[in-house]
Amino acid sequence: MRLILMGPPGAGKGTQARFIAERFGVPAISTGDIFRANVSNGTPLGVEAKRYMDAGEYVPDSVTNEMVRNRIAEADAEPGFLLDGYPRTLAQVQELDAMIADTGHCLDVVAVLTADQDVLVGRLLQRAVIEGRADDTEDVIRRRQEVYAEQTAPLIDVYRDRGLLVEVDGLGEVGEVTERIFAALADVDQS
Ligand code: ADP
Numbered sequence: 001m002r003l004i005l006m007g008p009p010g011a012g013k014g015t016q017a018r019f020i021a022e023r024f025g026v027p028a029i030s031t032g033d034i035f036r037a038n039v040s041n042g043t044p045l046g047v048e049a050k051r052y053m054d055a056g057e058y059v060p061d062s063v064t065n066e067m068v069r070n071r072i073a074e075a076d077a078e079p080g081f082l083l084d085g086y087p088r089t090l091a092q093v094q095e096l097d098a099m100i101a102d103t104g105h106c107l108d109v110v111a112v113l114t115a116d117q118d119v120l121v122g123r124l125l126q127r128a129v130i131e132g133r134a135d136d137t138e139d140v141i142r143r144r145q146e147v148y149a150e151q152t153a154p155l156i157d158v159y160r161d162r163g164l165l166v167e168v169d170g171l172g173e174v175g176e177v178t179e180r181i182f183a184a185l186a187d188v189d190q191s
Contacts, residue, residue: 001026001080002105007113009144010120011170012177017084019178026080029071031064053135056143058088065095072099088152109188110159111181113170117145
């Protein structure tokens with residue numbers, strides 16, 4: 001299975017990605033997590049990425065694409081993978097197409113979590129208190145949502161046109177949302 005999990009900041013992608021990946025026996029690859037690990041370790045990639053992340057902007061495609069290409073080439077991703085937070089731009093979509101084509105496989109499904117913007121801002125402000133993420137301040141949260149609407153939301157139509165899209169309501173208890181995702185993916189599995 002090669003899956004993408006999409007959705008606006010705060011929709012719960014990271015939480016759900018872990019459950020879905022476990023169910024399908026593939027690694028969950030989160031670009032945000034990889035960037036944060038690099039920031040913590042003070043790597044050159046982390047230093048570069050932090051400038052953008054702290055402002056709520058996207059890290060340049062050239063940087064992100066190379067990072068994902070390397071990650072997907074690792075042995076554990078050979079049977080498949082779940083991408084959380086990638087692709088986020090049309091250029092990343094094209095790059096991912098090329099990466100997958102190079103391995104002789106194809107993308108199976110793109111699941112998008114939908115949720116109301118104001119609810120999401122509330123969730124992220126809550127998370128700020130718990131996790132203390134540098135980009136969870138109200139201004140940066142609003143900026144991340146704008147950037148998502150401008151650069152990432154258009155990808156939904158691209159994947160819908162390819163017949164790969166499943167939309168799942170991301171509001172409710174974590175377990176409820178997980179069940180909805182599994183149900184939506186089971187339909188895809190059988191089709
Ligand atoms: P969220 O979805 O909650 O905004 P993520 O953890 O997915 O957070 O990403 C955090 C930040 O990492 C983003 O705001 C962005 O700066 C950077 N980032 C993550 N994935 C990408 C990507 N595919 N392209 C560019 N930047 C990215």
